[in-house]
Amino acid sequence: MMKRLILAAVAAAALTAPAMAQQTYKFAIVPKAMNNPYFDLSRDGCMKRAKELGNVECIYKGPVEHEPASQAQIIQDLISQKVDGIAISVSDAAAAVRVIKSARDAGIPVITFDADAPNSARQAHVGTDNRAMGRALGEELLKLRPEGGKYAMVSGGPAAANLKERVEGVRDALKGSKWTEVSGSPTYCNDDLALAVQQMQDLKTANPDLAAIVPVGGWPMFVPEAYKSFVNKNKEAMDQGKFSLVVADTLKVQLELLRDGYANALVGQRPYEMGEKAMDILMQLKKGEKVQDIVYAGIDRVTKDNVASMLK
Structure with a gap:
């Protein structure tokens, strides 16, 4: 009888073991x-x-x-x-x-x-402290071009709180400098990568003397061939220090583009x-x-x- 009880207890323990396993x-x-x-x-x-x-x-x-x-x-x-x-x-x-x-x-x-x-x-x-990230983008532009000029930003969704903070951060950093933001900035690509590149081109076309574009997210660089096509049209101005690209995010493709001269600076999240x-x-x-x-x-x-x- 005792042996049967012990065996029953062992069997019961075995049956309940999965239930007692880690949640x-x-x-x-x-x-x-x-x-x-x-x-x-x-x-x-x-x-x-x-x-x-x-x-x-x-x-x-x-x-x-x-x-x-x-x-x-x-x-x-x-x-x-x-x-x-x-x-x-x-x-x-x-x-x-x-x-x-x-x-x-x-x-x-x-x-x-x-x-x-x-x-x-x-x-x-x-x-990310998005306001601080925006300020970092603006500060990198100031380091590159303290003499200032006209700049524009490309953003994602207009209702995204993090992107609003980055835009304001860029403006904070450039406030009181010789940089002025053009009308129509920022544009909103709604995370459409190809549209982000097109908006960069549209901004440059509308403002031939545009001295810098600051995308507050990495969207245009996520379609590298289209992005390089845009930059190549403005490469001479970039090489002469007359046009700058300071872009948010630091994905591998972006680091490679920066290494190859297709951007001046990146500020990345984690x-x-x-x-x-x-x-x-x-x-x-x-x-x-x-x-x-x-x-x-x-x-x-x-x-x-x-x-x-x-x-x-």
């Missing part, structure tokens, strides 16, 4: 657009950190193109699937308020990365680290731990002097 979680990371290679780095950081944690699955899902309505629907679908946490690069800060509240009401932790929605119910933000940190913060929230409201991943300034080391 597993599904955390989703939602970019603004999946056709933007910038977000591939956040995806890679998310996947790496999820693998390291061992009990986390990283789900990477977003709209193919920059479409706030599509992003909201994808988040709603993730809520229906009862994922354990969501990190969002917010396309439209105002429009995201409702869907973020829906996720929180469903008991799902929500944070933002890259682009914030500070007036929403999100619990934390991991990204999207890979954002993907990693997003997983850690969601895990903390899932465990009921307190988290820091805003975490900055830092920025990198790159010129011809340090581009080789950055490529390594």
Whole structure:
């Protein structure tokens, strides 16, 4: 009898062992657009950190193109699937308020990365100090051309809070200098890479004496052949120091273009680290731990002097 009881207890323990195994979680990371290679780095950081944690699955899902309505629907679908946490690069800060509240009401932790929605119910933000990044872009231009001139900016979505802050940061840095912003700046490409290049050409055509263009995101450089075609038309002016390109982000393709003389300076974010940190913060929230409201991943300034080391 005793032997049967012991065997039964062992069998019961074996049956309950899987239930006692480490809790597993599904955390989703939602970019603004999946056709933007910038977000591939956040995806890679998310996947790496999820693998390291061992009990986390990283789900990477977003709209193919920059479409706030599509992003909201994808988040709603993730809520229906009862994922354990969501990190969002917010396309439209105002429009995201409702869907973020829906996720929180469903008991799902929500944070933002890259682009914030500070007036929403999100619990934390991991990204870049975008105003400081904008100032860095302006400062790099001032170093190149302290004598000033006319400049223009290219931005992404007009409703993206992070990009608004970068634009204002550039203006902060150039305020009181001899640089003046042309009418019609910034243009908005809505993360359409080809359109970003076209807008650069349109700005130069409309302002033949334009001395600099500052894209506050890397969009035009993400289509390198089209971008090089634009630069080649203005290469003589660039080589003579009469036309400058200071661009945001530091993806490998951008570093290579800078190395080859197709830009003067880059100011980059750290999207890979954002993907990693997003997983850690969601895990903390899932465990009921307190988290820091805003975490900055830092920025990198790159010129011809340090581009080789950055490529390594």
